[in-house]
Amino acid sequence: MSPSTLLRAQWLLTWLMPSAYAEALLGDLLEERRLRLDAGSPAGVARWYWIQLASSLPVLIWASMYRRSSFLTLVIAVASYLAVGGVAFVLRTALSPMTTSMFARTVIDVLLCGVIAMTAAGYVAALLRPGAAPLLAVLVLVGASLMMVLDPDSVPLWYEGSFLVLGSLAPIAGAALSRRWRKA
Amino acid sequence: MPRGEFLGSLEQIVMLAVVRLGSDAYGMTVRREIEERTGREISIGAVYATLERLEAKGYVSSFTGEPTAERGGRAKRHFEVEAAGLQALSASQEALKNMSVGLSRRWKRA
Numbered sequence: 001m002s003p004s005t006l007l008r009a010q011w012l013l014t015w016l017m018p019s020a021y022a023e024a025l026l027g028d029l030l031e032e033r034r035l036r037l038d039a040g041s042p043a044g045v046a047r048w049y050w051i052q053l054a055s056s057l058p059v060l061i062w063a064s065m066y067r068r069s070s071f072l073t074l075v076i077a078v079a080s081y082l083a084v085g086g087v088a089f090v091l092r093t094a095l096s097p098m099t100t101s102m103f104a105r106t107v108i109d110v111l112l113c114g115v116i117a118m119t120a121a122g123y124v125a126a127l128l129r130p131g132a133a134p135l136l137a138v139l140v141l142v143g144a145s146l147m148m149v150l151d152p153d154s155v156p157l158w159y160e161g162s163f164l165v166l167g168s169l170a171p172i173a174g175a176a177l178s179r180r181w182r183k184a
Numbered sequence: 185m186p187r188g189e190f191l192g193s194l195e196q197i198v199m200l201a202v203v204r205l206g207s208d209a210y211g212m213t214v215r216r217e218i219e220e221r222t223g224r225e226i227s228i229g230a231v232y233a234t235l236e237r238l239e240a241k242g243y244v245s246s247f248t249g250e251p252t253a254e255r256g257g258r259a260k261r262h263f264e265v266e267a268a269g270l271q272a273l274s275a276s277q278e279a280l281k282n283m284s285v286g287l288s289r290r291w292k293r294a
Binding site for chain 1: 237255261
């Protein structure tokens with residue numbers, strides 16, 4: 001095991017867990033590796049070492065995400081925001097053949113696709129992390145505001161305004177629904 | 185009993201290994217004890233993540249030992265089970281035992 005490889009492993013582990021634990025974990029790996037070298041082939045022991053490190057990483061990453069609860073909240077909020085795009089697309093595709101009017105289409109787009117998808121996302125996000133739904137509302141607010149500033153002519157102003165207000169409130173409504181469901 | 189006091193299966197296995205090992209309980213020995221007794225392969229990372237979670241719940245405590253040469257100058261982290269941990273372990277084992285009463289014939293049939 002080269003010193004640089006060990007240093008890299010130590011740096012990564014120290015980032016993922018408390019430093020005393022990371023040092024102990026690496027010491028344990030080195031101690032067991034030494035014991036195994038006395039009984040087995042170097043190639044087999046090297047394979048064992050790397051399998052241990054590789055299989056430990058997902059567990060430690062997950063544990064680290066839980067420890068840094070704010071980071072996990074952010075991840076869930078962003079994932080929900082991205083998932084809304086998919087849900088809204090499916091709803092829009094399913095509902096748009098029902099009307100040919102531009103106004104009706106836009107209403108369906110804003111009121112049904114946007115609001116329903118955002119409410120559902122807020123509901124799921126709040127189930128996973130209570131703080132994720134308000135964060136999702138902030139993301140929607142920022143996203144819609146950016147859309148209004150950067151591309152003001154793409155859709156009517158009333159559409160953008162409606163989406164800004166209703167889209168931001170929808171995740172909060174979803175979170176309220178999830179709280180109600182939990183209490184029940 | 186409140187729901188939160190039940191331990192997960194890996195938490196129970198890790199705590200039982202710590203109890204068995206006594207003063208020699210640290211990451212490597214806990215991992216090896218689990219593999220030897222259960223035949224279940226477990227990563228050192230899973231052992232530490234579980235121990236860290238148990239320590240946060242107040243079920244185990246840990247202290248740093250002296251650094252040794254065979255560990256590349258790195259210290260061991262020793263673990264011991266606290267009274268609250270023993271209580272939670274006992275409650276979880278009791279719950280499993282109670283849920284299993286009278287079911288052994290069904291397992292034999294399966």
